[in-house]
Amino acid sequence: MTGFRGMRFVMDLVKRFTPKRESLTGNESLSDKQLEEVQPVDVQTSTTLTVIKRHKWSLAVGVGVIALTGVITFAGHEYVEAGMDEVYHVMLNNQEVGIVSDTKIIDEYKKNKPLDVQKNFPDVHVVLKTDGITYTSERAYNMKTDDSAVISSLDQLLIPQPVGVALKVDGKTVAIVKDQATADQILNQVSEPFTPKGKNSEKVAALSTGLGEDISTAPSELEKVEFVQKIDKEEVPIDPTELAKPEDVVKTLQTGNVAPAKYTVVEGDCVSCIAKKLGITKQFIYDNNPGIQDDKLKIGNQLDVTVLKPTLSVKTTEKIVKNQEIQYDTEYVKDDSMRLGVVQPISPGKNGLKKVTIQVTKVDGLMTEEQVVNEEIIDQPVTAKVKKGTKVIKGEGTGKFAWPVISPSISSTFGYRWGKLHKGIDITGNRNIMAADNGKVIETGYKSDYGNYIIINHLNGYETLYGHLSQITTKSGTIVEKGEKIGIMGSTGDSTGVHLHFEIHSSGSLENPLKYLNR
Template structure:
């Protein structure tokens, strides 16, 4: 206000100075300047009068110039003072509403960032979701302006809020649990996948079904796919701190479905197949849960774990196995009339060949659900043996070379450790008529534990073949059958999952890999 009063004083001073300036009598000057002939004398006279006039009024002119100078100095000084004290302020608008003014908008931004970080890290157990407002700044220049920073920051603080959130996991659209964040949820899921992959490493530990041959192991195992059977979704939700589960608890729930353990005490007359049938549970569960079972031997009073898990989340793996398998050599028999019946002499020793078999195996939670033979590659051809034999032919004696017992067959399960147990043969589907794989004598035709309706042929040369899960048996014990002769009809009797033929080749009653004798 002091500056503006000074300006009024300057304006008054200028008004008074104008009143004191000499008035030139224009009419007198006009009369004196009437046109006359111009001479040197007149010019000199005019100059002299002008000089005298200036001398007569010089003090008046000096005073006037001084007043104008003072006024100009005051005006310039006033403007400089005003401009020197002008400053910029910012009107702070939060969510469309003004909460005050500040001189430094960076201070507001810094306060907001600090408050957000403080609220976000306010709890170590849960994750906090921070809601921050929209802040706008409207600049304005004002004389000697000041901001109300503290009031603005106090009001802004009430606009920045936080609440706990978590990641909810849904399996097939059903909520199963909440964890702290997405990284924790993914760790749980990755851990479940890793556990499913690890199960295949211990699948050969259980030794069952009185199988003495060494368990075949794959030369190459390539995991082609790892995926969840169910649809898994992760969704951020508002929670209460007590809703958050520990990662290990969520993993257990997903893997077991919160199923409680089931124990069973072996009674007199029990066997693995009997218990599985009595309690309607898969045999592979018994073998898997009780790795101490060897060669199907259990004792009365022995406690077994028969817990059948019902996982909320199942892992499907697709693996490609490449196994090295033998190809059984053929034998050429030369009849010799000089040799007695049943006697033989090796003229040239045979040698088994080698082939690589590629198998695609699908598992769910480490247990096989599907198996497909992709292709076979012969690495080394077998060398045929030559044997001299007596000429007297024994009726029913086999040739030693086996034919496929099922026409247009497809292999659905191979020989070896399968389904958590040792599989003593191969499973075939295709034409349902079952044929004798070689000449032989029927030594068993009836119901056999685990195999359902079964036939065993003795080929009278050290080989036997077994045909299981039949729906119909067309031969009886003691009958001599020819190679390729129909002996039964495919079915799903015994411990079978679906219609197929279980086919075994035995040498001295020990199971061999049938693919060693059967070639495409």
């Protein structure tokens, strides 16, 4: 179209300025006299001049037309160029919508229109899919554009779509909420109660060595928090009436919508009896019913035995650091002049100190696993020297304990757990159980809490207890030596897995075995 208009314009100019043939018969350009004055040099020159003289007007007209055509063509081109514009064809999903004069109009529309639409739907998240809007440029002569018509057409063609976020637990949709931010807020509310309060502190409070510590509630450093189940958040088209209230979703995730359960105490009931009857732990009954004192129950009392089954469980991995005393050793100097059993101190001993790092795993705030991951000696113990008689009593211990298990690993440390004292340490490893020191087996048998157990008196003020054995290979009254096999590891009694429960008593008082056992 542009080339046609330019050529037509040029032709009009040529026609307007080209002289008629009859007007070129005079002497306007070159006179006959001037041509006669040119003397021919030779025949060829003479012939050439004759031709020029004969066609002088045609040549003059041709040269003029060529020059004029060049001028007119240049002027026409400039005229067309002056009418050319850059325009933009706007398309939605490859279908043309219209033509606009500037790309900024479309760019601003794609940026601002979704925000304007969202303002009209404050209670639900809406999506306006503007990704399909594209444009191409074209240079055209006097092509018409209509910016407002294009914008109006886009407004009619683009339909806002309400969307929500489907919150899924292990692939099952639990609820549909407004948006990703709401879903994240719900998950934070579920995990927050189980997150240690001191999680942001760089230093972990070190526990002392007393019996009153409860490692399950001790200050700790949060290493990791995660959900046991797989969580997915997926954006989906919705009907706004499908949206769930965030507080209702939190409750569902935390409790599984389990109805409260009560148990009425009857004659002959005890805590362990009720726990066995309902398939729950004694500790669960204590935790849900803090009013129980010394295992005393009254007939007719109602106990809360509601077992919540959270839809979403929170798993935390925490680090606890505690200071633990190291029991000093005693070096005995034999004295033949002293009778058996008589001892005299030569120099006192001093307990050392070590820093024990324990990694604790909890699910929904309940400790499920603990592991000693590091021990650092702070103060070395000082060995005591004692003079004693040379007459040795058979079975008397050395006062220095060995690990009762080969390749030991501590699965639970000494201290309080949820308001109840864990009297020893739990050890896993090789299943053969050995005497920790020389001594005399004074008791073997079975108890509901210890299962199959052995007690050894080391005849020096110390006693050791070995619990949860699957088999006892010694008997009461037997004299055993340090490292001698006395049983096989098991999971009898009140046990949650195969392990050895190991206790140390000194003069009738409980001691932390880690005070005597070092890696």
